Amino acid sequence: MQNHFDLFHLPQRFTIDASALDSAYHSVQNQVHPDKFANASDAEKRVAMQWATRANEAYKTLKSPFKRAAYLCELNGVDLQTESNTAMPVEFLMQQMEWREALSEARAQKNRAELETLDDDIRSARKIELLEIAQLLDANDFTQAAGLVRQLMFLEKFADEVSIALDTLPD
Template identity: 40%
Template sequence: MNYFELFNLEVNFNVDLSALASTYQKLQQLTHPDKFATASDRDRLLSVQKNAQVNDGYQTLKSPLFRAEYMLNLRGIDLQHEQTTLQDNVFLMQQMEWREQLEDIEHDAQPEQKLAELDDEIKGIIADELKTLKEQLLVGSEQANQGAAIIIRKLKFMYKLRQEIERKDEQLNDF
């Protein structure tokens, strides 16, 4: 099952999100298990499976990170189950620096401001990395695909870090 085909989209990093959402709604209506409540066991099971595929496809294609990872998967590069660690020492040092900043923020005189600044910095880097990722996926060569895989690994870390920043913000605002 190719999610791009399911949603009648060209395999491309750029996706029309409104067209995706519209097609999602139509596919949801067609495959929703409630429509098959009086159908045979086999047809009910098929509708549950198809509906799950529609939901999985939508979640994958609406996220730039998941979409890029899926595109690489279609090209034979599976990042979801890999155990590869980044060999980029500069980025590893940057990770450590961001983690230290996050740990030290609650001791700062203006923790909310420092947290917002850290989040803005990471958002900016994510935006730049997404542009480069788009270019790498467009090229599509083996070397470009490997470059895209490295960017995805970095982006996964940065998205997780942004979630940690959000949790820290919630903690600071609970006091």
């Protein structure tokens, strides 16, 4: 079975051309669109639907930097061990604790400015993490990248928490 990169005829790298991905996705979707199979047999319709579903899944995976990084690691035989390996560098854990404390205080005080600052800090940290991950993955260092992808997973979840906290504040 071909992987997501092969499906869209893209190089198997972290750094991808977003417009090429979009174009390839639309091309695949056009080939398997239900309208093209209106007069086809049930089996052909089912296969087309499976391809459309697969294309959607592949597109979502490659479009998201976090999912793309995790997929590349797994594709190259590196299990992220997200459930079993929670070892993180001390500095990263300390930063997480500081952010969690800041989030708790900002929520309690309903302090939009603090939440927005926290959101900016996380975006910056995420951007730096993604640059490091990109370098490692594009250099085929999947094992080293896996540790950073696990850290990115924490950043993604925390960013969602901050976003929810911002959304629940009154205007």
